[in-house]
Amino acid sequence: MSELNTSGSGNKSRGEETRQKLLLVGARLFAINGFKGVSMRNLAKEANINIATVGYHFGGKLGLYEAVLQDVIDHKHEFFPSKENLDEHIGRFDSGEISKGDLVRWYFGVLINAIIGDPETEWASLIISRELAVPSELYPQLDRDLLTPSFESLALLLETVMEPDASREERIIMVIALMGMALKFAHSKTVLSRVGWEEYTPENIAKATDILCRRIIGFIGCEES
The missing domain is CATH 1.10.357.10 (Tetracycline Repressor, domain 2)
Structure with missing residues (x-):
């Protein structure tokens, strides 16, 4: 039981780390290039992840941009x-x-x-x-x-x-x-x-x-x- 909890906790931690990394990379790329000037491929390459991960965490580029804007607001x-x-x-x-x-x-x-x-x-x-x-x-x-x-x-x-x-x-x-x-x-x-x-x-x-x-x-x- 404890091993399963530890593994789940580790996966959750890595997932949050990836999410925060995407927010930081997305903020930088959107700031420099604008929303239309950033592609999913750019995001994945700069964050050193696969394209599907962007969709998993944010549903796509627009979802990531919305999360970046919300982070700015917060x-x-x-x-x-x-x-x-x-x-x-x-x-x-x-x-x-x-x-x-x-x-x-x-x-x-x-x-x-x-x-x-x-x-x-x-x-x-x-x-x-x-x-x-x-x-x-x-x-x-x-x-x-x-x-x-x-x-x-x-x-x-x-x-x-x-x-x-x-x-x-x-x-x-x-x-x-x-x-x-x-x-x-x-x-x-x-x-x-x-x-x-x-x-x-x-x-x-x-x-x-x-x-x-x-x-x-x-x-x-x-x-x-």
């Missing part, structure tokens, strides 16, 4: 600050503990560091960028569960720090511009080659974060007096 607060965390920082601003500039630096510091400081969230950011540019049939799920909450969170930040007479229309346009600006850093090859860096070192990440936060503060008009 980990959204690793790169987009949560509503609860934002409310906490807005409370600190309201009490005079931090300034408008501090609030902006915190928010975009979290976002930018996640996008360019972690390879796994870099793939997620690229997938989000691709979905925004060329929506797939699964875009509504991503929009409902990740983009809309993140959009509303950033809109609340801007409502807090921008001048009181700024219109809702203006804030929405600013949200779209700022989200696109931050996500662009996920295209590391383009950014690095133009800036003249070889890689995103901790020093370069800190420099990029500082420059972008300072310019965003000026862009949205909340410089400290």
Whole structure:
């Protein structure tokens, strides 16, 4: 009895390991090539498994892509600050503990560091960028569960720090511009080659974060007096 249980446990563990490997490989390939640019053969070759295994775990390429998107959604607060965390920082601003500039630096510091400081969230950011540019049939799920909450969170930040007479229309346009600006850093090859860096070192990440936060503060008009 114990031997059978041990064997079953081992098979289950190997199956979960294969599933996680496919998620990681799929995220990378979908981020680089887009959904249509990835074949079952590509997935199987990169994951070093047979094609049937993709179907066994996910039902096919679309099932794997849906699982990858769900994984991005499940980990959204690793790169987009949560509503609860934002409310906490807005409370600190309201009490005079931090300034408008501090609030902006915190928010975009979290976002930018996640996008360019972690390879796994870099793939997620690229997938989000691709979905925004060329929506797939699964875009509504991503929009409902990740983009809309993140959009509303950033809109609340801007409502807090921008001048009181700024219109809702203006804030929405600013949200779209700022989200696109931050996500662009996920295209590391383009950014690095133009800036003249070889890689995103901790020093370069800190420099990029500082420059972008300072310019965003000026862009949205909340410089400290």
